[in-house]
Each structure stands twice: as structure tokens, then as C-alpha cells.
Amino acid sequence: MTDQKSLIRSYLESNNEIASFYNFIEENKEELCFEDKTKKERDELKRLFKATACSMGIKVVLSSVDLTPKGEEKAVEDDVLEQDQPSSKSQSKKRVIYFDYKKLERHTMKLTIAGKQMGRRLGAYREQTICLANNGKKIDENHEILNYIINCDIKMSFLVEIGFDDIKITGDFFNPSNGLCDCQDRFLLLASKIQKHLMMREEKKARKILSEELTKANEDEDEEAILFLELISTFIKKVNGYSSTTEQSYVDSTMMPWLEHYFEQINNTTKACCRGTLEPLAKQPALLTSFASSAASTSTATSCKAGSKRSRASACPSWLSLCPDYLLKLTIGVQEFDVFICEFKKPNAVPSQIVSDKVKMANMMKIMLDRLVLAGILSPVVCGLYDDGEKTETYKMYVADDGTYALVQLSAFRGIRYLTDLTMIPVIMPFFAQLKNIILGTKYKIELSIFEEVLPGPLSLFSVPSSWLRPSLEYPVVVDENKRKKQIA
Known part of the structure; x- marks a missing residue:
């Protein structure tokens, strides 16, 4: 003792x-x-x-x-071992x-x-x-x-x-604000200074400021400053040759710099512009079987040229056959996952499809989300961007409850078209950074699910039951009434 x-x-x-x-x-x-x-x-x-x-x-x-x-330790160990045994062979080990x-x-x-x-x-x-x-x-x-x-x-x-190791990324996507940060005052002041020189036709002074700031940012390894300077340099060239004659020229002038600098820099991503389609759904339960269309398409509608977005949209049997204006895919292992979609319209464009581009985007986001849930991804979130030629809106979508899909608007802003818009670059940067953080969060969740890892304690992720999913209403079609009358006769 x-x-x-x-x-x-x-x-x-x-x-x-x-x-x-x-x-x-x-x-x-x-x-x-x-x-x-x-x-x-x-x-x-x-x-x-x-x-x-x-x-x-x-x-x-x-x-x-x-x-x-x-004397009782062995019995306790045997009980623990029996509890640890899986209830069935089909149960996967995590x-x-x-x-x-x-x-x-x-x-x-x-x-x-x-x-x-x-x-x-x-x-x-x-x-x-x-x-x-x-x-x-x-x-x-x-x-x-x-x-x-x-x-x-x-x-x-x-x-x-x-x-x-990736504390910042993990913290951002667990953050309720989804990593939205305020724009930095130093970038606002610098953009205003550069814009002032350009408005006064002092291009040499503006280029000198850009060169000095870029050298300083590289020495300090300030990635955010480097990104800002690259964006403003790109948009200075774009606004001088701004064109909205076609949808493609409008997107190249206003949106592509953002997409290239933020999303195409993410590892294991591929993009598809006006030619890619959504990944097919996994083996889906009966409750996800799509509703039949209320009307059958006519022979005229189905015999259009396949190369046209409009003709393909009017004749397609499913939302999966539509071609988004921009689609970002994540490649994890041998699987591809759609995580970000964009729809664009040039200014004063007349709608050429039965449904609006915003409705089209939302329905395709819903299919993207369904696929992630059916693939076993925990708490999935997908993103979307819609530009109608006047303003740009960003969205995220997640399954909130049984049969409830939450489409949340994150931001709305006007794109960079003219020289006077350069001071808006620092204001817009946090909105695209927010989308990138959500996509990185989804990528991290996919990797956790694919590699069968589980976060413990307060960071545990919610598994969305497949019974919460709902079927999609099929893409509507136009019926030629005269053609139908002839067929009936």
C-alpha cells in the first residue's frame, strides 16, 4: 500500500x-x-x-x-467480437x-x-x-x-x-456560408487605379502597375493577388473586343475567363461545352422511373438535324439527352460525376426552346443530384450558373427532405462587358470562389464515399436515403394538331 x-x-x-x-x-x-x-x-x-x-x-x-x-476478460472479449461481426456478408466494410x-x-x-x-x-x-x-x-x-x-x-x-492536412478546404465546405468571403479592399483600390489610367488613355501606366504588382505577388506567393491580376489583365483584352453577336462570342467575352481561372484548375476535372451530356443514372429504383410525356412527338419533330441544340431539345425523349452550354465533370477512379452546369443566353435573345434555360438548368441539376445519391455519396451538393444576357445568377441544389429538392440562389451580379466594369472584378471574385469551395467539398465527399472512409463525431456526414428522391417530369414536346387529325382520320 x-x-x-x-x-x-x-x-x-x-x-x-x-x-x-x-x-x-x-x-x-x-x-x-x-x-x-x-x-x-x-x-x-x-x-x-x-x-x-x-x-x-x-x-x-x-x-x-x-x-x-x-478471470472474466475472455468472456467480455468474446462478446465484443460477436458484436463486431457484420450482420450479413453483403454489408460493406468501411x-x-x-x-x-x-x-x-x-x-x-x-x-x-x-x-x-x-x-x-x-x-x-x-x-x-x-x-x-x-x-x-x-x-x-x-x-x-x-x-x-x-x-x-x-x-x-x-x-x-x-x-x-486539408484543414482549410474541409473547414470551408463545413462552414454554413459555404466559404463566401468578402472582397478585399486592396483589390478594389488597385482595380479603380488601373481603370482610371485606362479611361485617361494611359495604357502604359496601367501596364506598368500590373507588371509591378504581379512581380510583387509572385515574390510573396500571394495566390489570390496573382489570380486577381490575371483576371483583370484578361478582361482588359476582352472588353476591347467585346461582342454579343452570337451566344458563343458573348460567353467568350464575359464568362470563359471566370470558368477557366476557377473551375478548370481543379484537379481531375473535365469540361464539356455544348456537346457533353449528363452521366446516365445508376440502377434506379422503381420510384425514380420518369413519368411518361403527356404527348407523343411528331415525325416532323423527330426528323430535325441532330447537330442543332434546338432540334435536339425539341425531339429528345429525356432531360439526359440535352446538351448543357457548359458542364464540369469530376473523375474519381474510373467514374465520372457531374457537379457544375451552366446555361447562357446572349443579350436580347428570343427563347428557342419549349422550356426556359433556367428550368432546363434546374432539372438537369436535379438529375445530377439523383445520380450522386444513388451512387452513395454522402450529403451531395451540385452547383449551377445561369446568365440571361443581363445578369448572372449562381445556384446550389441539395436534397433537403423527403421529396424536397432545395434550389438555393447564392448570388446575382452583372458580368464584365465594358471598361467601366473592371472595378466589379474584386466584387465578383468571392461568388466564383464560393462555387469552387462547394465543388471542392463535393469532390471531397465523393472521395470519402468511394474510398469507404467515415468522418467521426461532429464532422459525420448525412446519408440521403434513395426513398427521398422523386422522378423527373419528362421534357415536354410539341404536337402538330393537323398531323394528329390526319392520323386519326
């Missing part, structure tokens, strides 16, 4: 704030011969540890130590990223509630939760809730502790 007291006192003197009984046992397991002790002896040691700590005025954490006597106990840091938390310092008490709760998680014990509701509150802080320290 005397040896045990001396061991306890030496441990408590070195841990004078919070003393963990579990850590004490781990450090002195051989000296105490803890494995050979009976349950009664272990309980006695626990009481002695608590009494000594209280006499020294030290907070004690008494949890997560297996007090089962030696690799869980567990807490790395050695990497967990001890933070001194400062929290005052009603004039009382609660930081040490929260720290004790966290210490208990860590000990329970380390031994795979069941965590009660109070510990679980407090652990969520402590770990999900603004600095995302939880991500640092479990060893994530």
Missing part, C-alpha cells in the same frame, strides 16, 4: 491541474501489476487515488479504466478514421458563465470523453454533447487534432 501511495503522490505532483486515473494506470501498469489484481483490489486502488487527489486539491478524472477481473489519442492536445479553456469559471470543468469532461473514446467505451449523452461543443469551435482545432 505504501508503494502505491508513493506512486500516486509522484504522479499527482507532476499533474497538478487535472489528474486522470487512466493515465496513471497506463504509466505505472508494471509497477502496480494492475492486470493481476482482482476487482476488489482495483476498486481499492481507485478509491485511494481519488482520496489522495482530493487531499491535494486536484481535479480527478475517474473513467475509461477496465475494472473487470482477470474504414473509420478514429481519434489519434497521441495527437490530441490539451487546451486550457477559458469560459465564464454567470461569473463562474467553467473552463476547467469542460476540460475534465473532455478528458473523460477522450478516455472513453480511446478504449471504445459507450459515451453518454452529456459527454457527447459537451464534446461536440468543445470540438466544433471557430478555429476548427478538432481537425488539427485528428491530423487533417
Whole structure:
């Protein structure tokens, strides 16, 4: 008993704030011969540890130590093994990223509630939760809730502790604002200065400023500044040759610089412009079978030239046959996933299809989302962009509830067409950065699902049930009434 007291006192003197009984046992397991002790002896040691700590005025954490006597350990292990066995052979095995106990840091938390310092008490709760998680014990509701509150802080320290390298990207797509940042004042001032020189026909001064700022940004490795300077240099050339004669010339002048600098730089992506189609749906349940069209297409409608977007849209049997104006695909392994779609119209364009481009975009986003859910992707989100020639709108879509698809407008702005619009570049940049963050988040979720990894605790992702999905109304078709009357006659 005397040896045990001396061991306890030496441990408590070195841990004078919070003393963990579990850590004490781990450090002195051989000296105490803890494995050979009976349950009664272990309980006695626990009481002695608590009494000594209280006499020294030290907070004690008494949890997560297996007090089962030696003779019963095998039976307990057998029960655990039986519980760990999968219920059926068809059940897939998932690799869980567990807490790395050695990497967990001890933070001194400062929290005052009603004039009382609660930081040490929260720290004790966290210490208990860590000990329970380390031994795979069941965590009660109070510990679980407090652990969520402590770990999900603004600095995302939880991500640092479990060893994530891409903390910023992960933090952005778990952020409720989806990574939307304010435009930087320095870029606004610089854009205004460059625009002023160009308006005064002082192109040499403007080019000199751009060159000096780009050199400085490269030296400082300021990626955001480099991106801004590349964008403004590109748009200076574009506004001088702005054209909206055709849809393609309008898109090249106003939208392609944004798409090239933000989305085509993402790894493992491919783009398709006016020629790509959506990936086919996975093996879908009966509830996703599309509704039949309310009218049959005529021979005139189906005999149009296949090269025309308009003719193909009017004769297609499904939304899957439509050609988006711009489509971004992610390639993970051998699979391709549609994550971002764009629809454009030149200014003052007359609609040439039965449904508007915005409706077309929303329906194709719904199909993209259905495919991600059927592929087993957790909490999928897809993005869309619609430009009607006057303003640009950005959207995201996700499955909010049973049969409910949420189409959320993220932003609306006017594109860069003229020299006077250059100061809008810093304002628009955060909107495209926001879309990129959402796409990166979706990419990360796809990789987690494909590689069968699971995020623990507060970062766990919601799995959307396939029963929440709903079939798509088929693309409408025009019926020639005169042709139908002749067929009936």
C-alpha cells in the first residue's frame, strides 16, 4: 500500500491541474501489476487515488479504466467480437478514421458563465470523453454533447487534432456560408487605379502597375493577388473586343475567363461545352422511373438535324439527352460525376426552346443530384450558373427532405462587358470562389464515399436515403394538331 501511495503522490505532483486515473494506470501498469489484481483490489486502488487527489486539491478524472477481473476478460472479449461481426456478408466494410489519442492536445479553456469559471470543468469532461473514446467505451449523452461543443469551435482545432492536412478546404465546405468571403479592399483600390489610367488613355501606366504588382505577388506567393491580376489583365483584352453577336462570342467575352481561372484548375476535372451530356443514372429504383410525356412527338419533330441544340431539345425523349452550354465533370477512379452546369443566353435573345434555360438548368441539376445519391455519396451538393444576357445568377441544389429538392440562389451580379466594369472584378471574385469551395467539398465527399472512409463525431456526414428522391417530369414536346387529325382520320 505504501508503494502505491508513493506512486500516486509522484504522479499527482507532476499533474497538478487535472489528474486522470487512466493515465496513471497506463504509466505505472508494471509497477502496480494492475492486470493481476482482482476487482476488489482495483476498486481499492481507485478509491485511494481519488482520496489522495482530493487531499491535494486536484481535479480527478475517474473513467475509461477496465475494472473487470482477470478471470472474466475472455468472456467480455468474446462478446465484443460477436458484436463486431457484420450482420450479413453483403454489408460493406468501411474504414473509420478514429481519434489519434497521441495527437490530441490539451487546451486550457477559458469560459465564464454567470461569473463562474467553467473552463476547467469542460476540460475534465473532455478528458473523460477522450478516455472513453480511446478504449471504445459507450459515451453518454452529456459527454457527447459537451464534446461536440468543445470540438466544433471557430478555429476548427478538432481537425488539427485528428491530423487533417486539408484543414482549410474541409473547414470551408463545413462552414454554413459555404466559404463566401468578402472582397478585399486592396483589390478594389488597385482595380479603380488601373481603370482610371485606362479611361485617361494611359495604357502604359496601367501596364506598368500590373507588371509591378504581379512581380510583387509572385515574390510573396500571394495566390489570390496573382489570380486577381490575371483576371483583370484578361478582361482588359476582352472588353476591347467585346461582342454579343452570337451566344458563343458573348460567353467568350464575359464568362470563359471566370470558368477557366476557377473551375478548370481543379484537379481531375473535365469540361464539356455544348456537346457533353449528363452521366446516365445508376440502377434506379422503381420510384425514380420518369413519368411518361403527356404527348407523343411528331415525325416532323423527330426528323430535325441532330447537330442543332434546338432540334435536339425539341425531339429528345429525356432531360439526359440535352446538351448543357457548359458542364464540369469530376473523375474519381474510373467514374465520372457531374457537379457544375451552366446555361447562357446572349443579350436580347428570343427563347428557342419549349422550356426556359433556367428550368432546363434546374432539372438537369436535379438529375445530377439523383445520380450522386444513388451512387452513395454522402450529403451531395451540385452547383449551377445561369446568365440571361443581363445578369448572372449562381445556384446550389441539395436534397433537403423527403421529396424536397432545395434550389438555393447564392448570388446575382452583372458580368464584365465594358471598361467601366473592371472595378466589379474584386466584387465578383468571392461568388466564383464560393462555387469552387462547394465543388471542392463535393469532390471531397465523393472521395470519402468511394474510398469507404467515415468522418467521426461532429464532422459525420448525412446519408440521403434513395426513398427521398422523386422522378423527373419528362421534357415536354410539341404536337402538330393537323398531323394528329390526319392520323386519326
